[in-house]
């Protein structure tokens with residue numbers, strides 16, 4: 001990395017860009033659930049319907065997704081910080097977590113906001129990460145819960161300004 005973009009400073013500044021918290025899930029060859037947390041999920045194209053996320057090239061989950069050829073993106077809710085911490089590392093990521101199979105056979109986690117079930121369209125190497133592009137097969141809004149967010153190295157919940165206004169009006 002060049003002196004102009006020192007690693008710690010890069011992370012520090014980029015940490016000031018808020019992200020969503022999305023659990024990317026799949027299953028291994030024994031149909032065991034596998035997954036990880038990403039803050040890089042985004043929609044890519046409407047025609048055809050494509051979404052994507054970026055994953056470290058050394059990721060175990062990436063290896064499983066390559067083999068399975070499918071994944072599900074689960075948008076976590078504001079009250080799922082503990083679930084996110086568990087799914088962002090360690091061996092027992094699905095312990096105590098309820099889930100159902102998506103149409104493609106990927107875990108859809110209980111209590112989330114929305115999910116997008118995908119087959120892998122393309123994986124593109126970009127620096128030390130891989131851009132995983134998925135073709136959307138099924139997608140659904142599960143609840144009207146507020147989403148979990150990540151900002152300046154910490155978790156937070158979303159508060160809409162419309163909601164604030166409503167609260168103020170109701171409070172009158």
Ligand SMILES: Cc1cc2nc3c(=O)[nH]c(=O)nc-3n(C[C@H](O)[C@H](O)[C@H](O)COP(=O)(O)O)c2cc1C
Pocket residue numbers: 021035036037038039040041054055056058059060061062084087088089090150
């Ligand atoms: C809020 C948050 C966002 C994250 N975003 C990403 C991401 O976009 N890409 C990535 O590769 N790892 C990301 N991580 C880290 C992975 O979840 C973590 O390294 C995980 O252990 C990878 O698992 P694996 O190596 O078994 O695939 C994020 C972690 C957190 C807490």
